[in-house]
Structure formats: C-alpha cells, structure tokens
Amino acid sequence: MKPSNTIKELLDILNSNRIGGVPVVDDKGQLVGMVSDGDVLRYLAPKPLGIAGLVYIIEEQ
Structure with missing residues (x-):
C-alpha cells in the first residue's frame, strides 16, 4: 500500500x-x-465510544 492510497482502497x-x-x-x-x-x-x-457507537459506524459504511 502507498501513502497516497485512499481509506476506501485500504478497506x-x-x-x-x-x-x-x-x-x-x-x-x-x-x-x-x-x-x-x-x-x-x-x-x-x-x-471514546461504546460498542453501540462502533456498530453505528460500521453500519454507516
């Protein structure tokens, strides 16, 4: 991976x-x-987030 790659490419x-x-x-x-x-x-x-916050972030992608 190069520093110029995007977060989407990383994921x-x-x-x-x-x-x-x-x-x-x-x-x-x-x-x-x-x-x-x-x-x-x-x-x-x-x-800092609880588990509910992380689930929200993951579902939004």
Whole structure:
C-alpha cells in the first residue's frame, strides 16, 4: 500500500484479504509505516465510544 492510497482502497484490501493491517511503502518499496483496521476506526471516531457507537459506524459504511 502507498501513502497516497485512499481509506476506501485500504478497506477493500483489508476486507478482500481478510487481514487487519498492511505495510505502507514509498515509491522505492521502503517501509514507511503500517496501517490497521484499528487506525481507521480511531480516525473515524477519535472520541471514546461504546460498542453501540462502533456498530453505528460500521453500519454507516
């Protein structure tokens, strides 16, 4: 995955491969970071939520 990929592309990769995270590489193939499904949830809901809040976020996508 590249830093320029979208959140939608990330979710498609995670879902289609049934994985929870992927490495992020630059144009030279060097590792620059990791991104996970948890990162996406924290991005979408930066404040603490209960289970009901997470279910709402998941259903809205």
